[in-house]
Amino acid sequence: MRPSRTQTLAMTIDEKVRKTLAELGVTDAAGVEALFGEVRAAMEQERSSLVSHGASSEAERDRLSKSLRDRWLARQNGLLANIDERWLKTSPKELKPSVGKSFNGLRQAAAALEMDALVKGVGLKIPTKVAAVDAAEIRGAGLRDLTLPGYCRPLGSLHPVTQMQREIEQIFLNLGFRIEDGPEIESVYYNFDALNIPESHPSRDDWDTLYINAQTVLRTHTSPVQIRAMEKYGAPLYIIIPGKCYRHDNPDASHTPMFHQIEGLAIDSDITFADLKGTLDFFAKKLFGEKIHTRFQPSFFPFTEPSGEVAISCIFCGGEGCRVCKESGWIEVMGCGMVHPQVLHNGGIDPEKYSGWAFGLGVDRYAMMKYDINDIQLLFQSDVRFLEQF
Numbered sequence: 438m439r440p441s442r443t444q445t446l447a448m449t450i451d452e453k454v455r456k457t458l459a460e461l462g463v464t465d466a467a468g469v470e471a472l473f474g475e476v477r478a479a480m481e482q483e484r485s486s487l488v489s490h491g492a493s494s495e496a497e498r499d500r501l502s503k504s505l506r507d508r509w510l511a512r513q514n515g516l517l518a519n520i521d522e523r524w525l526k527t528s529p530k531e532l533k534p535s536v537g538k539s540f541n542g543l544r545q546a547a548a549a550l551e552m553d554a555l556v557k558g559v560g561l562k563i564p565t566k567v568a569a570v571d572a573a574e575i576r577g578a579g580l581r582d583l584t585l586p587g588y589c590r591p592l593g594s595l596h597p598v599t600q601m602q603r604e605i606e607q608i609f610l611n612l613g614f615r616i617e618d619g620p621e622i623e624s625v626y627y628n629f630d631a632l633n634i635p636e637s638h639p640s641r642d643d644w645d646t647l648y649i650n651a652q653t654v655l656r657t658h659t660s661p662v663q664i665r666a667m668e669k670y671g672a673p674l675y676i677i678i679p680g681k682c683y684r685h686d687n688p689d690a691s692h693t694p695m696f697h698q699i700e701g702l703a704i705d706s707d708i709t710f711a712d713l714k715g716t717l718d719f720f721a722k723k724l725f726g727e728k729i730h731t732r733f734q735p736s737f738f739p740f741t742e743p744s745g746e747v748a749i750s751c752i753f754c755g756g757e758g759c760r761v762c763k764e765s766g767w768i769e770v771m772g773c774g775m776v777h778p779q780v781l782h783n784g785g786i787d788p789e790k791y792s793g794w795a796f797g798l799g800v801d802r803y804a805m806m807k808y809d810i811n812d813i814q815l816l817f818q819s820d821v822r823f824l825e826q827f
């Protein structure tokens with residue numbers, strides 16, 4: 438069946454050369470001239486596209502040129518060979534003179550696609566990275582070179598905070614803890630009340646906490662997940678809780694309004710402070726090296742009783758005293774304590790039957806220590822020159 442005019446218009450040159458003139462609806466000399474005009478325009482467009490894009494190397498230039506040459510001039514299945522076969526040889530007698538004349542003109546014009554002529558015109562100038570994109574554009578313009586290399590997308594790497602977080606997680610996973618998470622937009626109840634933080638506590642102040650409304654905050658620590666997990670699983674419970682936290686802090690070298698914490702929580706029968714000390718000492722040695730010592734000092738948190746601060750012997754000077762440890766030989770690395778009986782109770786766990794310990798640490802600070810980064814802002818500015826060092 439003869440295709441409609443719109444169908445003919447929608448066909449590519451490649452499709453047209455696979456049909457006869459009759460199938461294309463070409464029945465007179467003017468039609469022949471228009472059709473060959475179209476072919477010559479397509480050919481010239483592909484040639485000039487290659488010439489104007491250039492190539493990044495001689496090898497690439499030769500490959501692109503050969504690809505274009507073969508597409509048009511190859512004896513087997515080249516576009517001109519198809520035109521000879523389908524349009525010239527099968528054309529009706531009355532059209533033969535005009536088809537023959539147009540075909541000769543096309544062959545002469547196609548001499549510009551012979552390798553010698555083509556290679557002269559293609560400049561070698563563009564850098565390799567751009568070349569991949571340009572080659573794709575050229576291909577889109579009509580070249581069909583399946584041997585062209587594909588796009589090369591640069592591989593990224595894990596953010597130093599993510600690397601640190603995973604390293605810490607792995608130590609606790611090996612100890613039989615599991616990972617738990619919870620919402621960053623949290624109710625005042627879970628963020629403060631259930632954790633035994635009284636209404637009068639300064640941390641609840643507008644100046645320390647980002648409130649969404651009177652009942653809702655951006656969580657200021659990962660501790661609310663402790664309550665959520667107690668309600669969900671009951672005791673015994675061994676979890677670590679990594680995640681983002683938010684405080685009303687102005688950014689400086691050691692503060693950001695968003696930071697990362699990991700908390701740990703262990704609840705079971707007969708859990709004592711000795712379990713806490715043993716576990717955290719083991720953790721510190723795994724993370725910072727076997728030579729590290731840990732030191733526990735009394736502290737205060739509303740949700741633990743007793744509470745403590747954990748310091749490790751300075752990883753930079755080995756305890757001798759240096760700039761980082763402010764000559765003390767110790768670096769404070771986390772807060773910890775035995776879970777307050779009221780908090781267990783709030784989580785639905787009977788404090789008469791069970792006891793537990795908890796700790797919390799700042800992942801960003803650990804990453805800064807490990808990678809010797811002196812400004813926390815660097816971690817969150819997304820500067821690739823900084824990030825690609827890790």
Ligand SMILES: [Zn+2]
Binds near residue numbers: 755756762764
């Ligand atoms: Zn030191």
